[in-house]
Amino acid sequence: MEATASSRFSDVDEYGFRRGEHFDYENYGKFMDKYLKTLTRRRIKWEAILKQNPDLSQPDAKLKRYIRKGIPGPFRTDVWMKISGAEAAMKKRPGLYRSLLNIDHFIKEINDSISIDLPRTFPDNIYFDSKKDRLFNILSAYAHHNRDVGYCQGLNYIAGLLLIVTDDEEKSFWLLKHIVEDIAPQYHSHNMSSLLRDLAVFRELVIRRVPAVNRHIEKLELPYAVIASKWFICIFAEVLPVETVLRIWDCVFAEGHKVVFRAALAMFVTHKTAILACHDIAALVTLFRDTMIQDNIVTNCHSFIESMFSLRLTHSEIESLRKVAVLNAN
């Protein structure tokens, strides 16, 4: 009943996700008018890059700049596999994934908990029903491969989105392995200690960059874990709009975990006014849970990525804050 002649966009996006009831078609249209042109231009440039440097073996400043501007959809799988090192790892152990699907003793509890989460993974995606068996394979293979992690809720969203993008079980497995072991080390492990550590680091970064926002959040007594644990556990999958998540992941695969902090910090910086305008904890929770993750700021992935990279942030700052956080926790 909301459909108007002006809505040129289907209620399902290009990845198969149904758009929400309150999806802002008008603003999305304005954004896409520009973004589609950008995408076309970028695709031509990427064709040239891949011709010149097909294995992306020299990740120079130019490549990094291009990646920050977004990897075009058709090249995404290939580029992710190469820049993350997942392809090299896969070539080193070519039989690993198949062998994990054929092990003798599956751990029943692990497979049961994965099975419970399958119908809950992206129920709003129209293509996903047919991919659920493959998602099960990826998650079960990984859980049996890395017993320290096993299966952690949230991995279903990461692996699910990888599968949507790559449409390839084995590549999804290797990219998942890269995320869990190199991007978010120990976030998903049994005591989640490094998740707690990085939430503390994140809080400290908020104190340093937008102190008024931290004061306001703490005055209203909203724990950072409520705001951001899903951001870190899922690397924004099933949090932000898909295109924005993929743009973040482009940079995550190229540049590592610092990008996750950049994205989280950008969420706070770009929404500073809205956060400060919340007068009680309920309003703040609604802002973080519903409003902020689908508004124009995050839907316009291009400017959101720009705001992420306009923030000052170094590896050494994160590393030194991590050390302090670990000391404080003990």
Next chain:
Amino acid sequence: MSTRRTGSGPTLNFKAVLLGEGCVGKTSLVLRYMEDKFNTQHLSTLQASFVTKKVSLPDERRAQLNIWDTAGQERFHALGPIYYRGSDGALLVYDITDQDSFQKVKSWVRELKQMRGSEISLIIVGNKTDLEEQRAVSYETALRYAQTVGAQYVETSAKENEGVSELFELLTQLMLEHHGNKLQHDASSLRLQSGSSGIGISEDIDTDADNAGAAAEQRSCCGI
């Protein structure tokens, strides 16, 4: 979405947390209580969520019930303290058809007793009474256990809407009594709260004035 309201006298603010194993129905209890709905295919809770509801008390005062609904998967246990640290009440939920989930309740009780002592009111909740024929934990067993640890015991069916509103009324009642006792017994009647995130590195706020002199000036946790 602001929950502020003026002119109807003082509002008491209570915080409660739902804890328990995955799939026992924590979110379903909240959904039934808040919206009178039941979702057969609900999403699992990965990140704790927060809901708030205003309730009228028998003495015409109003209370705001702030409820944390937490993730159930075992490893998310590590995040539990963040939610129960500042809570006045805890609902420890298990599935009456699942013995393991009852054992999990016991481990939460031990942890809460150790960390919060008598500061927190406990209700043990046996959910899914609609599956009576598959019951694995008897009413008497659970009741006896609850009595030994000083907790209340309630059975519910979020699906059939049995005992749910009574559960939250009891919770409010317990927290209210606890609040009243505290007012009587504790001259300063104040509970100081430290930084709420509990995962901090540095303190950016001045809530840590943990001494008696400052206490008299502090706002009560239950609002003004």
